[in-house]
Amino acid sequence: MKIIDLSVPVRTNPGEPVPVTVKLTDHVEGAEVLGAVYGLTADDFPDGYAISTELVTLSTHCGTHIDAPLHYGPHSEGKSAKSIDELPLEFFFAQGLLLRFDSDPQRGPVSADEVAAAVERHNLTSIARRIVLLDVGAAEKWSTKEYFTSFRGIAPEAVEYLINQGVKVIGTDAFGFDQPFGNMLKNWRKTGSKDVLWPTHILGRKREYFQIERLAGLDQLPDDIPFNIACFPIRLAGCGAAWTRAVAILEDCSA
Ligand SMILES: [Zn+2]
Numbered sequence: 001m002k003i004i005d006l007s008v009p010v011r012t013n014p015g016e017p018v019p020v021t022v023k024l025t026d027h028v029e030g031a032e033v034l035g036a037v038y039g040l041t042a043d044d045f046p047d048g049y050a051i052s053t054e055l056v057t058l059s060t061h062c063g064t065h066i067d068a069p070l071h072y073g074p075h076s077e078g079k080s081a082k083s084i085d086e087l088p089l090e091f092f093f094a095q096g097l098l099l100r101f102d103s104d105p106q107r108g109p110v111s112a113d114e115v116a117a118a119v120e121r122h123n124l125t126s127i128a129r130r131i132v133l134l135d136v137g138a139a140e141k142w143s144t145k146e147y148f149t150s151f152r153g154i155a156p157e158a159v160e161y162l163i164n165q166g167v168k169v170i171g172t173d174a175f176g177f178d179q180p181f182g183n184m185l186k187n188w189r190k191t192g193s194k195d196v197l198w199p200t201h202i203l204g205r206k207r208e209y210f211q212i213e214r215l216a217g218l219d220q221l222p223d224d225i226p227f228n229i230a231c232f233p234i235r236l237a238g239c240g241a242a243w244t245r246a247v248a249i250l251e252d253c254s255a
Pocket residue numbers: 061065066067213241
């Protein structure tokens with residue numbers, strides 16, 4: 001069995017707009033925290049060390065993560081939008097399908113025609129229930145400022161095409177599914193239209209789907225061997241998103 005990590009490390013970097021903070025309680029300090037009430041010091045612990053802990057603060061959208069319908073709006077398909085802990089886990093372990101696209105951000109969001117052509121190249125009778133990963137060549141910019149400001153989004157029509165094929169979980173190696181914030185803002189200033197603000201996320205109010213953002217390692221995936229994807233979201237109660245350690249599994253687990 002071979003496992004390919006499809007997630008990025010969680011740490012502050014110029015590609016993430018919200019910083020990650022880690023407050024470490026080290027092994028010596030840990031002794032005071034754990035033992036102070038009982039009069040213990042570090043010297044009372046084996047080797048003079050207690051156990052360490054970290055207090056981490058970060059956005060639910062930091063690093064490789066999954067967006068639940070609750071992120072898109074209060075309702076999805078006419079019902080209360082599901083939070084991340086309410087999503088059925090069956091969707092997050094399935095056969096993967098990797099689609100590769102031109103990475104030039106000047107081309108704008110990946111279109112429905114591009115996605116349809118990429119799917120057709122695989123000659124499959126059905127892609128229903130697969131986890132579809134869209135490689136827009138953004139991962140190589142991860143941890144740079146450009147990762148946040150310059151990438152190809154995915155057009156809502158492209159996502160809807162996949163939903164119509166029975167796909168529920170769709171991932172990208174870019175910062176997000178919609179265009180960079182600066183591009184959307186420019187379009188909004190030009191048109192004044194509500195339709196140019198996060199259109200792909202907002203599609204999720206009409207058609208329920210789950211999106212993985214900020215994937216990595218897609219360049220290591222084979223084009224000719226089938227693989228499974230496991231990308232269970234962390235069970236954050238009532239939240240609109242959660243982190244995932246997404247991986248590709250290249251052979252049967254029993255092998
Ligand atoms: Zn997100």
